[in-house]
Amino acid sequence: MATPVNAQAPSPPQLSDKRYKLLEATMRRYGYQGHALIESLHTAQEAFGYLDDFTLRYIAKSLHLPYSRVLGVATFYNYFTLKPQGEHACVICLGTACYIKGAPELVKAIEDHYHIKVGGTTEDKKLSLLVARCVGSCALAPVAVLDGEVAGKLQPEELLARVRARVGEEVPA
Ligand code: FES
Missing domain, CATH: 3.40.30.10 (Glutaredoxin)
Known part of the structure; x- marks a missing residue:
């Protein structure tokens, strides 16, 4: 059976990071509905400075959206920055x-x-x-x-x- 794209769920240690609490607050405010996607990406961008794969998957899982959709939106808008190229x-x-x-x-x-x-x-x-x-x-x-x-x-x-x-x-x- 195929592995769902959201299977790589975030692990608890990373979620103790206060920045995830900010993101969580935004998603909660929208009742974890799919229409919270842009707002959630904005919050994540502002809290982390960029969007990494872990965070995108976390948002996808929390909002019950396919990872591909979240990645698509994150890469479509210039405002969002994916993980930087530097080591x-x-x-x-x-x-x-x-x-x-x-x-x-x-x-x-x-x-x-x-x-x-x-x-x-x-x-x-x-x-x-x-x-x-x-x-x-x-x-x-x-x-x-x-x-x-x-x-x-x-x-x-x-x-x-x-x-x-x-x-x-x-x-x-
Ligand atoms: S950590 Fe809140 S303003 Fe910098």
Whole structure:
């Protein structure tokens, strides 16, 4: 018997991520109806900075829609960004709390160091830089999410050091 496309259901550890709670709240508000699809994709995009396969499958399963339909909508509209090309992703939150606490300086530090703009990927495809509109951890503002790991109360130098370590960049002694 064929395996249903929605069989790869999200696993519980990922769902403890606060960003999924934001997404869950949107879907609940619409009673998990199919017409919540665009709104749910918007919420996910704003919370994660992009839409990865796991999240698309999660939305499909929750709204009882075929994965193909969800993927089709996500790829049709320019507003939505699928998982970035970089080996590593740095998503900086530009929601109000993070913005006030200095998130624009975090963005600038990464842009200047790697010579990329938001939405861009370094030439060696090691790093993609994205922004989100609230990742649900406002108490830790300003926040960045590195490869899915939330880091809070960041200063630009600290974020840069973390990103450099993650991409395996040699840091001069
Ligand atoms: S505004 Fe950045 S986590 Fe909420």
